[in-house]
Amino acid sequence: MLTSNESALTGLLNAYLAAQLAGNRREALRLLVDEGILRGIPLQTLHLDVIQPAQYEIGRLWQENIISVAQEHLATAVSQLALAHLYRHLPRDPPNGKVVLIACVQGELHEVGPRMASDFLEMAGFDVRFLGANVPPEHLARMVSEVRPDLVALSVTMTYHLPALREAVAHVRKVFPDAPLAVGGLAFSWAPGLEDQLGVNLFGKDAREFVATACRVLGV
Ligand code: B12
Known part of the structure; x- marks a missing residue:
């Protein structure tokens, strides 16, 4: 039996998904703001219980050939806009003085997850440098040596990008041997335990756990 909160959230998720599939950006934003923020739904809930599951559902529909690649792109563009819009509204804890540099490994194009993770870190007071998709290891290392972050976080969705993760880790360790390293992304849920083989720490299955x-x- 669903509670009224759960069923309101399920309704919001379904309506958001429909707006995404229709490519209706105004309606998608209206839902998140008018039916979400203004009704007191926490931003974190809108991210993790609406946008993230909607993206996963888009993936399922695409995999099952119910929607086309073009429709997936349309839908993902709606979520990118939604994240950009919600960014302005993020409640932020006072700065905690810690810098996190977060990037997708080379070849990895799935950037919505680490982007959402960046927003969650900012809400908790971290100073975040988000590099987005497909970051070449040598350029990652260069920025790490310039910024000297308190944490380097790497995102991997496709398991075939795990060699690129190893490369990225090796490059980072060359310039900053003691850099604390966080890894995450769907690749790890498909290959559990992998982080141990790579000698890195897994920092959680979603942005909240991260x-x-x-x-x-980091002792914050
Ligand atoms: C949008 C999308 C794309 C877009 C990405 C656009 C963009 N700008 O990001 C594009 C079109 C580029 C794309 C391409 C491909 N995709 Co794609 N894609 C998706 C889709 C539908 C949604 C991804 C998303 O937005 N997720 C929402 C975010 C919020 O969730 P998340 O990524 O899991 O992130 C959370 C956690 O994982 C965690 N997290 C993420 N990073 C990190 C990092 C750290 C350090 C930590 C601690 C935590 C953490 O926190 C995040 C927030 O809570 C997924 C479906 C799915 N189930 O994810 C398929 C999916 C991932 N793609 C898939 C595939 C197959 C591909 C392609 C190979 C398709 C192709 N033939 O070309 C390519 C590969 C591209 C590449 N080189 O990387 C498959 C993978 C299947 C598999 N088992 O391997 C999926 C699952 C779709 C499916 N069901 O078949 N894709």
Whole structure:
């Protein structure tokens, strides 16, 4: 039996998904703001219980050939706009003085997850440098040596990008041997335990767990 909150959220998720599939950006934003923020739904809930599952559902529809690649692109563009819009409204804890540099490994194009993770880290007071998709390891390392972040976080969705993750880790360790490293993204849910083989720490399965682990590990 769903509680009224759960069924309101399910309704919002379905309406958001419909707006995405129709490519209706105004309606998607209206739903998140008028039916979400203005009704007191926390931003974190809109991210993790509306936008993220909607993106996963888009993936399922695409995999099953119910929607085309073009429709997936249209839908993802709606979520990118939604994240940009919600960014202005993020409640932020006071700065905690810790810098996190977060990037997708080379070849990895799935950037919505680490982008959402960046927003969650900012809400918790971290100073975040988000590099987005497909970051070549040598350029990642160069920025790491310039910025000297408190945490380097790498996102991997496709398991075939795990060699690129190894490369990225090796490059970062060359310039900053003690850099704390966080890894995450769907690749790890498809290959559990992999982080141990890579000698890196997994920081959680979603943005909320990531923030909790980052706070614990960095003593915030
Ligand atoms: C949008 C999308 C794309 C877009 C990405 C656009 C963009 N700008 O990001 C494009 C079109 C580029 C794309 C391409 C491909 N995709 Co794609 N894509 C998706 C889709 C539908 C949504 C991804 C998304 O937005 N997720 C929402 C975010 C919020 O969730 P998330 O990424 O899991 O992130 C959360 C956590 O994982 C975690 N997290 C993420 N990063 C990190 C990092 C750290 C350190 C930590 C601690 C946590 C963490 O926190 C995040 C927030 O809570 C997924 C479906 C799915 N199930 O994810 C398929 C999916 C991932 N794609 C898939 C495939 C197959 C591909 C392609 C190979 C397709 C092709 N034949 O070309 C290519 C590969 C591209 C590449 N080189 O990387 C498959 C993968 C299947 C598999 N088992 O391997 C999926 C699952 C679709 C499906 N069901 O078949 N894709």
